Amino acid sequence: MLNWVDVMRNEKENLAEQKNSVNSVPQTLVQKYGKCQEVVRHGAFGIVRVAHKQDPKDSKSEQLYAVKEFKQRARESVKRYQKRLTSEFCISSSMHRPNIITTLDLLQDEKGTYCEAMEYCSSGDLYTLVLAAGQLEVDEADCSFKQLMRGCHYLGLFSALAPLASNDR
Template sequence: MSQLQNSYGTCTTHRHQLKLKFPEHKSSLKLLSALTFPNVLARCWLPRESTDDEERQTLLTPSSTAPSTLTERYGLSTIILHYGVHSSVRVCTRKSPSAGASRQLHVVKILRRSSDALVRATQRFEQSLSSAVSHPNLLQTIDVLQNEHGETCLVMDYCAGGNLNALIATAEDSIDALQADCFFKQIMRAVTYLHDNAIAHRGLKTENILLTAHGAVKVADFGSAEWLLDEVADGEHAENRIRLQLSSLYSPRKLRGSIPYLPPEEFSNYATVDPRAGDVWAAGLVYMAMRCGRLLWRMPCADEDGGYSAYLRGRQTYDGYPPIEALEEVRFSSGFQGLGESLFTRCRNVIYAMLHPDPVRRIKASEVLRSEWVYYVQVCDAGEIGW
């Protein structure tokens, strides 16, 4: 539950009270049972800043002369968070050298060695891309090294607040509107940063949105990301640092995203569409999941999913689509004073614009941030600095 009086206009800062998730030690015999845990961590990392090409390349290449092994530096693997074909994500626990100090937790993504050229290119692209971006609301990496099997290990800080999916699942009904708005604005800031740098995330979902102990959002997982080379070639966006690190790589083509969050154009005969429009669609669904406590549909196909068909019909009627229209009622019941009805109407309008079935007419991430609704949402101090 968030502690705040009002997240709009001139209001005091607020804090989020989250139930922290610290994994218990588990013996090796119990590791398989941990496979049922929700994927609370993701596949995004960011090596430390470098100032020249030589140093930058060194950071991107795991060192075989590291002063210590993965276990010596970050401790034993105590929980498996995700186990996939080409990678696994684990929690490593290391006892602090200081007497009486708490244990140190890190999350390590292990990229398995592969003879498949496409898999290797995908891993290389993901590592380089996530190393080139930096934003308070993007998950960062603190180290890259190799384990005893020669596998690349990407080390990240453990996010004690868990992920947004777990928070939604454990909420009594749904996430409080004020808290959801704070999280949503942080998400849109991260997405806008990526889009401004010609990057489409293409994997936004509640499982990939992590929370720190203080309530800062960390958008994670660049495994499905795409770099828009055509736009960079035209001289639009993309910082020099990003261009330098990705210029020798390509964005591997593959099936991207989770089906419930995919935009309708992925299931139609649309010509080439800017994939950033799909990020906006997914972000809109993430917000609705926070407010409704559930996903609106299983897949955006009117012939296959009655929930999506109902949404399309609602867009064409005066009464609208009930879950989105209900946002107004919740907001009016929250005791807001001194704000016109137009602000609440714009909240609904922004969500409708984000979930426009036509990707060409869909609102852009930067326009969401500039909307009257999101503009007046106050982000907590932790979210401002990514703490």
């Protein structure tokens, strides 16, 4: 079984291969990322499913991707809907850090629904981890907190929060 570092390395290699291919014919969601199957999360603005695609290098294994299907809100214009999902895609695809899910693509499925393809994190999110564990050991909690702080620093949240912190003194 591969650990998460190996999975991430394989995904990055697969992305590099996809970018270097000289295929001018646009691919569908299923062709690029596989068939969307089980639901991972339901949210207010969409559903996240796992897409399964046979590994081109090894027919006995498969590549997994998370695919978010964007829902159009009631009374939301098509223009507003497209602006919302494009904004989310632009922001998420610009994030490049080890502990931030990599956003790969924005495309439409066979029904015309806009979908965002992302790397799949088989170990889940921190919230699910804490719920499953019941209680984290001190070292696990420290490690998780350190990773959260690094992510916040990357996002520039410390500089945005600094004026608030100085007002509390």
